[in-house]
Amino acid sequence: MLNKYHLIADFNIEPLKGFILNLDREAEVSISPYGQVMQEIYKKEVFDNKNVILWTFIQSVIPSFSEVLNLNKYSEKNCLQEVKKYSEAIINLSKKQKFVFLVSWTLEDSISSYGLLDWKPDIGVSYILAKINIYLSDLLSKYNNIFILNSNYWIQNADKVAPKIWYATKVPYSPSVFDNAAKDIYSSYLALNGLNKKIIILDLDNTLWGGVVGELGIEGVNIGGHNFIGEAYQEFQRALLALSNKGIQLAIVSKNDEIVALEVIQEHDAMVLRKNNFSGWKINWKDKASNIKALLDELNLGTSSAIFIDDSPIERDWVKKSLPEVLVPDWPDDPALYVRALAELNCLHTATISNEDRNRTKMYVAERQRKEIKKNKVSLDDWLISLNTKVTIHALNNNNIKRVTQLFNKTNQLNLKTRRLSEKEILKWLNENKQNKKMHIIEVEDRLGSIGLVGIISLELVNKEVIIEDFILSCRAMGRKIEHLMLSLAYIFAKEKEAKVIKAEFIPTKRNRPTYDIFNDSIFKYSKDNIFLSKIDAQINFPKELSIENKSI
Amino acid sequence: MNYENENFIELIYGSIKEVNKQLAPENHLKLKVNEYLVSEKSPIDSLGLITLLIHIEGEISKNFNQNINLIEEELITEVDTPFETIGSLAEWLKDNVK
Structure with a gap:
């Protein structure tokens, strides 16, 4: 279970525990004794592989900062040396923990400053604080299980704490700060566990632009221009585009005439989002829940990965009732509040951003073109051959480990065991009993573009049997014989190692039934207790529709 | 404004709803007059x-423009503390808030 938290603070952090538990009823939260920050960091093996959240006042762990706060002349060098020492303690702590979340340092309201000189080098309080936060971030940047959470976001949108609460209980922040913090932490948990949302499905009229295009025509819709409502819609589109740039897909489900609606998207001068920014759309007069389901099926995404945004409460209610796994947020009536409502969704965190994420929409546009080609081809084999698919097989290396970790933690449907592993745990698995293990990483491209690193198969020889430990394939590569290629790699490894049998244990989840189907439809035989077996007596060839380059040897 | 006991109970319930958000679910206070606030x-x-009492102080200040201090040690720790239950706290507020 990933949602076990341990809180370390130099103030009373009990309210955060309450907010986390109210948000995630399955979480377990423990708290270190009050004010024992450094003692707890240096303790050995006490947190049982939990997510440690470390929230301190800066002066508690960087003693020289007290001089800064007292407006005495301070030594920047001393401050930064202490930051370095603190970072080493954090790195040491992270070796024993699943993840460490540090909360960035901010200034308390009561702290005096130099006013005009506050951002001057060598004297300003804000200047040295910013430098310290950036220096700490740089020192920790290469550690993939350490994250710094931005407390400014929590504090700037929250009430002030009643001073009496601080003096009486040593709780320094108002409940709304802890509420924001808990939501941010929970969203991080979702991202690290592959449960964050992957796609935002949008209505058009009065959602992406003002007015009903069917009545007003392309000239009549309100977007951009010189009025605040039009500007608000345009700003909302910019915010959506930014999310798309970090890998969140956008799609449209709208009751409209498709030709008219697409004309606005392609031709209106003030539109920020264009056709190529959308992974797909269903613009017709059918009910929206059916359209959403059909669209997600086309994109190989589950309903739980989607958010649906619509200005109409009736449409929202219908989708909520029909597809309870789709997140349908209450949406403000005022378009000026759309950007804020989007920012408050708190389920769109990403743990890493890979090239695959940044180019995801482009990949889906290419996928749409592939499907068009498929419609015009007689057979699946013809279609696959026409795509000129090239597969490169890699070993695990420094260049691909981030994406591999992401695939381990984000892939749900084609995932044999759904092992959620950190980078450290993947390397640990591979390096133990190394001579009997193999991990192949699969990269795919075709004539329409790169599909990216999409598959992992990890294998281990145990007592003359080859065990398929992981079989992970991104949905977008499904149905292109990549899965057959991956099973062929298991056969090659088994032959190399003179194994008698290949074994795959399927661990069912709510979402990985397609993996079961792949094994069931292959030459593997279902044995019992979700075990699939195959003997090594057949000649297995790579699928002829794929051209293969093996760089993993 | 002439506040009845029920009005103070509603005011306390409002504060409890806010404070419950920062308490683990097993520690949530129930909205019933005989719910204990003090004791095992x-x-x-x-x-x-303390968090609840300070929240109630804030609500009293907002609604009655009156500053009261509920977190006095004697009030909380005396054997027959007026804060033992939601009902007894509402009674005390009725008598002390003008």
Whole structure:
């Protein structure tokens, strides 16, 4: 279970525990004794592989900062040396923990400053604080299980704490700060566990632009221009585009005439989002829940990965009732509040951003073109051959480990065991009993573009049997014989190692039934207790529709 | 404004709803007049109690423009503390808030 938290603070952090538990009823939260920050960091093996959240006042762990706060002349060098020492303690702590979340340092309201000189080098309080936060971030940047959470976001949108609460209980922040913090932490948990949302499905009229295009025509819709409502819609589109740039897909489900609606998207001068920014759309007069389901099926995404945004409460209610796994947020009536409502969704965190994420929409546009080609081809084999698919097989290396970790933690449907592993745990698995293990990483491209690193198969020889430990394939590569290629790699490894049998244990989840189907439809035989077996007596060839380059040897 | 006991109970319930958000679910206070606030029978600890009382102080200040101090040690710790239950706290507020 990933949602076990341990809180370390130099103030009373009990309210955060309450907010986390109210948000995630399955979480377990423990708290270190009050004010024992450094003692707890240096303790050995006490947190049982939990997510440690470390929230301190800066002066508690960087003693020289007290001089800064007292407006005495301070030594920047001393401050930064202490930051370095603190970072080493954090790195040491992270070796024993699943993840460490540090909360960035901010200034308390009561702290005096130099006013005009506050951002001057060598004297300003804000200047040295910013430098310290950036220096700490740089020192920790290469550690993939350490994250710094931005407390400014929590504090700037929250009430002030009643001073009496601080003096009486040593709780320094108002409940709304802890509420924001808990939501941010929970969203991080979702991202690290592959449960964050992957796609935002949008209505058009009065959602992406003002007015009903069917009545007003392309000239009549309100977007951009010189009025605040039009500007608000345009700003909302910019915010959506930014999310798309970090890998969140956008799609449209709208009751409209498709030709008219697409004309606005392609031709209106003030539109920020264009056709190529959308992974797909269903613009017709059918009910929206059916359209959403059909669209997600086309994109190989589950309903739980989607958010649906619509200005109409009736449409929202219908989708909520029909597809309870789709997140349908209450949406403000005022378009000026759309950007804020989007920012408050708190389920769109990403743990890493890979090239695959940044180019995801482009990949889906290419996928749409592939499907068009498929419609015009007689057979699946013809279609696959026409795509000129090239597969490169890699070993695990420094260049691909981030994406591999992401695939381990984000892939749900084609995932044999759904092992959620950190980078450290993947390397640990591979390096133990190394001579009997193999991990192949699969990269795919075709004539329409790169599909990216999409598959992992990890294998281990145990007592003359080859065990398929992981079989992970991104949905977008499904149905292109990549899965057959991956099973062929298991056969090659088994032959190399003179194994008698290949074994795959399927661990069912709510979402990985397609993996079961792949094994069931292959030459593997279902044995019992979700075990699939195959003997090594057949000649297995790579699928002829794929051209293969093996760089993993 | 002439506040009846029921009005103070509603005011306390409002504060409880806010304070419950920062308490673990097993420590949530129930919205019932005989729910204990003090003693071992109460689901909340001293931090929860103080947070609740300060919230109620804020509500009194907002609604009655009157500053009262509920976290006086004697009030909380005396044997027959007026804060033992939601009902007894509402009674005390009725008598002391003008």
